[in-house]
Amino acid sequence: MRIIPAIDIIDGKCVRLTQGDFGKKKIYREDPVEVALEFQDADLDCLHLVDLDGAREGHVVNWDVVREIQEKTALSVDFGGGVKTESEVEQLLELGVHQINVGSLAVKDPDTFSKWLKKFGTENFILSADVKGENVAINGWLEDSKFRLFDLVSRFEQEGLEYLTCTDIETDGTLNGPNIGLYKKLIKRFPALKVVASGGVANLDDLKELKYAKVYAVIIGKAIYEGKIKLDDLKAFQNS
Numbered sequence: 061m062r063i064i065p066a067i068d069i070i071d072g073k074c075v076r077l078t079q080g081d082f083g084k085k086k087i088y089r090e091d092p093v094e095v096a097l098e099f100q101d102a103d104l105d106c107l108h109l110v111d112l113d114g115a116r117e118g119h120v121v122n123w124d125v126v127r128e129i130q131e132k133t134a135l136s137v138d139f140g141g142g143v144k145t146e147s148e149v150e151q152l153l154e155l156g157v158h159q160i161n162v163g164s165l166a167v168k169d170p171d172t173f174s175k176w177l178k179k180f181g182t183e184n185f186i187l188s189a190d191v192k193g194e195n196v197a198i199n200g201w202l203e204d205s206k207f208r209l210f211d212l213v214s215r216f217e218q219e220g221l222e223y224l225t226c227t228d229i230e231t232d233g234t235l236n237g238p239n240i241g242l243y244k245k246l247i248k249r250f251p252a253l254k255v256v257a258s259g260g261v262a263n264l265d266d267l268k269e270l271k272y273a274k275v276y277a278v279i280i281g282k283a284i285y286e287g288k289i290k291l292d293d294l295k296a297f298q299n300s
Contacts, residue, residue, distance in 0.1 A: 061270065062277035063298045064138070064256070065099045065284055066108040067092045069122045075112070076282045077233055088285040096129045102291035104298070107135040108225075108258075108279045114142025115164075120152075130156045138225075140188050149176060153184060161188035161225060164198035166216065167207050174219050186223040186256070187216055191242075197229060213250060223254045225279065231260030233282050238266055244273050262288050267297055 068075050074089040089095050096107055109129065113121035119142045120126075126139060139152055140161025152160055166173040166187055177185060189209055190197045196207045213224060226246060228239040238260040246255050254276035261267065261280050270278050283289040 061267075061275060062106060063104060063267075063294050064106040064108045064277050064279045065104055065294070066110065066258075066279050066281035067095055068110045068112050068281065069125055069141075070112045072122060072125060074285075076285060077112070092125055093128045093132055096133050096135060098291065100133050100135055103295050104291070105134075105136055106277075107133075107137045108281075109137050109139045110161075111139070111141030115140070116142075118142055118164075119144055120148050123151075126152070126157065127155060138186055140186075146176070146179075149180060153180065159184055159186050159223065161186045163188035163190060167196055167198050167212065170215060173216070177216070177219055177221065182220040182222050185221075186225050187213065187221055188225045188227070189213065190227045190229055192229045194242075209246075210249060213246070213253070217250055217253060221253065223256065223276075224250070225256040225258055227258040227279075228260065232258065234260055235262040235282060235286065235288060236260055237262060238270060238278075240269050240273055243270065243275050247274055264289065264293060264297060 069092055073087050074092040074095050075087050099107060111120055111122045129137060136158040138159040138161060139157045143149060143160055143162060144165055149160060162173055162185055189212060191209050194209045196209055196212055228242055231239055238257055243255060243257050256277040256279060257270050257275045258279040261278060262283050267278060
């Protein structure tokens, strides 16, 4: 199981939200590039980078942060937040971003996402499904799309989708533990997909549970910033 630390950006700063609520924002660090370098120094090789401004505005906003992390680290970055145009996809791939998370657009304009999968390759994309219950939320989690998670995933799996990140909004940022049952259901229903768990991880026991559930990877954010999980512990867990 891969360990993927997260950096969420608002106004160029490293923040975390609780349950996707922009009103419950906490700034942890002024410089997300410094944080990325610390992850790299801990021998972590991946990064989940989210442009929360972009998610809210509907287009990528924090280009400078993306560019600087690409220039100054060797991390394998998956990026999300407001990607809506083919031009943005091309720019991100040209910058060396490893994978692009697509959420709202996959719900609102599935034909465009299907076109991107074919044109740029399924390996370059992650379907990012943020859910309340099993309904998919969009636009920075601000809107309930009324789409059901399993219907959305099924649509794109038939078109070659390889990667799925599922964030349980109810647990995200709460440090109350991940929704293990949800990930087990996804893996059972879509055994060929590489399922990435996101939301609620608070300690190493949570990671052990997710590993046992056979998720492909897990995204960790607040637990790192609040000191619940040390980077050295993540390094040891990943190498175990």
